[in-house]
Amino acid sequence: MDMTTQGIPTAQPYVPAKPATAAKVVARNVNVHYGEKHAIKDVNVDVPDQAVMAFIGPSGCGKSTFLRCINRMNDTIPICRVSGKIEIDSRDIYDPSLDVVQLRARVGMVFQKPNPFPKSIYENVAYGPRIHGLAKSKTDLDEIVTMSLQKAGLFNEVKDRLNDSGTGLSGGQQQRLCIARAIAVSPDIILMDEPCSALDPIATARIEELIDELRSNFCIIIVTHSMQQAARVSQRTAFFHLGVLVEEGETEAIFTNPREERTRDYITGRFG
């Protein structure tokens, strides 16, 4: 692959290129406007690799908007303008020469509401590898599907009904299917936009366990409105308020000893 024009490594099974300690995602002076509305103001943040970073904050604070900047999902909204710089592995993802489709193959996403395709479980997982040409043969593809489902902790539950529709699964299973679908293309980063908000506590617990397991292989960024969840799954936490990144740091530090007044008020439940 021509590295000078493409920037991002190819869509091959993931080989960590850098030491885990280096920042995977670097955002500098990111501003987002929705038409007239200034949704994100001068956000600067470094996201470490092989760790979970949580974005917390009251509703409408811009945490989801910022998350969607990282795989340029905001491009689909015509009135949305993004300025500033976001780099993944030192490569500016808003560089015009960069193919957004390839970016999204590197940055997987799991959505608030489980949204499996109304197709078979197998097809759900196989779709990504297929459009990126990751499998050289049918057995190859079978293997990717199996591996992804296993990593998502779903394989044992669905291995006998891979051809059943993905929409027939329970909510929690659907969300894990979506995670399997995201990791089937071996992304570096997985973005999770309140992945448990539509799930019951038991399913939530399964997903949280899964996130913890996935941490060793991926850089995970999770948006959550549950502070307990942030405390449970993340290593680092960023607190957003009114489009501003108020505070960011080790999760434990944020929750026990926040530097900012607003963070403390939010964590202690004064507003939210």
Place this chain on the structure above:
Amino acid sequence: MTDTITHTTAAPIRRRVDTTSPEAQAGVRRRYRAEARFKSYGLLAILTAAVFLAVLLIDVVTKSLPAFTTNSLQLDVAIPADFVPADQKYNPAAIRSADYLPLMREALKTAIPGIQGRGPERTLIRLLSTGAPDGIRERLAADPSLIGTTIKAPLLLSDDADLYFKGAGTAITTRATRGTATPSDTTGTITITASGNEFSENLVTVKLALAELARAAITEADRAARSTASGAAERAADLRKQADELLAHAKDAASAELLDSRLPSLLVAINGGLVKITQLAADRIEGEVLLPLSSASEAKPGDWRVVTYTTPESARKINDLEVALLERFKTNGQVERAFNWRFFTSGDSREPELAGLRGAITGTALTLLVTLILCLPIGVAAAIYLEEFAPKNWFTDIIEVNINNLAAVPSIVFGLLGLAMFLNFFGLPRSAPLVGGLVLALLVLPTIIIASRAALKAVPPSIKEAALGVGASHQQAVFHHVLPLAMPGIMTGTIIGMAHALGETAPLLMIGMVAFIVDVPTGITDAATVLPVQIYLWSDLPELAFQAKTAAAIVVLLVFLFVMNGTAIWLRKRFERRW
């Protein structure tokens, strides 16, 4: 109605709603009556529409019924051995081109012996359709060994004779007699003398009918007198004079009467023959022999009858002789009614009994095929572009407004477009399904675009996001996920659009699909017509039988429409998805 607090300069007054006084209760009752009345208007409106629809459908179906069956005569047809020259006997072309008229004539004369004279013979042969020999022709061509034998074959009746058996004829009453009667001869103009005043009953009926005619003439004269048109006064005077004469006849109870075609026809069935009464007295009649008598001997009481054809001859399509002949065939058991397959297997014709829908149905199929091939891909592509890819700018706005306006342009204007553009400018062939299909495609394109956009919009954005999230390009997300999910909705919209195209007439008139075309079209550039245009063409024709054909063609069209819309509803139900 409500509690209100009014602040005045004086002390505040508090008014309450009065619910107990008789006036208040009357007011409430009045309001409820108004409510019921208002509600009943709505119900009435819907019922009006329903009744209209029911009357329309029942009317059309009732009118169409005669066209679905056809009457023919089952006759023995003798085919002489020298019907075709011996050396041509096995040549189907020669057999087909032979003259079948003599065969028909002979078969008819054998069935009803004794018919003589050019006039009656011609009447006899005219009972048959010009297409009557078709069946025999094909049978002989397929099996020449039948030549020289006598075969039993159904011979198609002409439209008027056919309609006679479908109730467009006359009521017939028969009255037995008490005395004897003696005819003067067996053919020609004869007199029949009865032993008593056997015909006085008929004479009374005739006088009553004359009085009725006189009344009608007076009414007509009054109307003419009111009218200001030139010649109306003379016409009124003329009518009054006629009425006076008629009344004079009617009043004189005993006088003999001459019967004419304005009165019900009276006939005497005697000695195996039939005599049409021209002059009627109480004890004797004079008349024309329609069917020859076997002898001129005296008929015993009960052996002869007086027959009445209630509808006057002038109010019928077929005359007394034809009625007599058809009745004779009927009593002989030679009239056969069968399902009218020809209606679906043959093309158009000037003869109602031969006209069929095959040409129109084929033309419709070809036209709609062209329409579908053009407007489905174009419509879906345009919808995808507008719904998924079009940037929000003035240009897209223009396209959108334009599509909405096109949907409301009168269909005849599309016909003008077809005429000026496709026929005159591009020089495409007139009357062809190709041009018809093009025009209809443009006509239903807005419908399909609007329906497809609605279907695309109904697919939840989360599906597209999911695809984008795993790195599908926008087009991949649309074509792999959104479009397949929108497909049932698009298909439903397309079928509804095609049903619309199926019923469209006006633009096709403009591009010349109104020609009289007998041949069934074989390609999209052949001259053709379509079902609705065929309906329009037939509805314009004067023959009564074409009215039934028109109604039958409408029934066929409506069946197609119901099937298409039913499929659309089924699709919608079957693939309806709740997100």
Place this chain on the structure above:
Amino acid sequence: MTAIYFITLVFLVAAGYFLASQRAKVLRAAPNGAALHSLPTYHGLLGAVALFVPMLIVYAIGTPVVKMLATTNAFSFFPSELASDPLQRGVILRDVGNIIDGRYQGDPSAALRDAAASYSSTFSAGRLIVLGTGVVLGLASLFLVLSRISPAFRARNLFERFVIAVLILCALVAILTTVGIVFSVMWETYRFFFDPALKGRPTVAQFLFGTEWNPQAALRADQGEIRTAFGFIPLLTGTLLITLIAIVVAGPLGLFAAIYLSEYATPRFRAFAKPILEILAGIPTVVLGFFAALTVAPYIRGWGEGLGLDVASESALAAGLVMGMMIIPFISSLSDDVINSVPQSLRDGAYALGATKSETIKKVILPAALPGIVSAFMLAISRAIGETMIVVMAAGLAANLTFNPLDAVTTITVQIKTILVGDQEFDSAKTLAAFALGFVLFFVTLMLNIIAQQIVRRYREQYD
């Protein structure tokens, strides 16, 4: 010719797909090869497109050019005055075609034979050139694509750009249709009023304000003096009369039906009533015309005679009544939509004050929904004005200037149909008059529609 060209095209397109996708697969399978930017399928599709587009363009340009050249060559054997006469030209062309097909009856003249030979030789040479050019250009563009295939080659993006172009073209068809309508109707209308070569053309004022309509021109001398007149007023009054009857019938019925369906009807009744209205809306107008002409008109006539009235057998009333029935579903479904979109809060407000349902409807819902209902009526009027078959079958041809619904009147659409069905000559005022009427029809319905849409849009903004 066409068949050969397109068979070649299909074959080459398939080959192009195969070559390009194979090349990409080979690159991917190479032991030290990097991953491809695009799937081999996209390389293949791009290859196919690269072949398809130039070949199609060459065909679309080449075929008419070849035909033109062949015709010009053929006419070089005839005197130029023959070639410039359109009638003679057509005859010669048909004869040439017949000679080439071997269907010519009799002995062709020398000039005709030479012309045929020249035509067929030019034609066959020309189409060979077209085929050759198409194949060469197609292959050239295919090889350009093939030469650029590399792992970094963005075949998918290029192909998607092509797809977008196709989609835009399809969306443009709608615009082109409108342009086509406007152009064809306007041009003939312009000629109707202003073409100096046209005999008997009226002035715009004569057309707009004339009270006599008789487009029939004397065809033969023995027909004597026929006064040709193009006064639009009788057609306008006829159209308006029938439309008025239709709206008087359909307006209250449709509106009350909509009110009942949206405010009173139980779901079960709705399930029964909605399909009835939908079926009514789906009945082809030719069927309604048949019903109007053969059932309603005689009935009205009989009823009129019973009352001692003179009723024309093609009375405006019959056509108007049936047309009214046709637009009931139209008004009811549009009004149903607007009534349903009145916010529930307005209803609740009225109910809370103790208003009955009908009072709420009359005092609150209808005023709130009024703009939408007005636009529904305007669309219905536009539909009634443009309706053709019912009036063609049930209304008359005579252009009577009258407002008596029992008389026969004629309408714009009836006249367009009457003039244009059958033989037309595009240089007679009569034929062009139909286009002028079409222009009026298009313009009026367009205006009604645009205004109605504006009203609806503003109404939507109010409640969204």
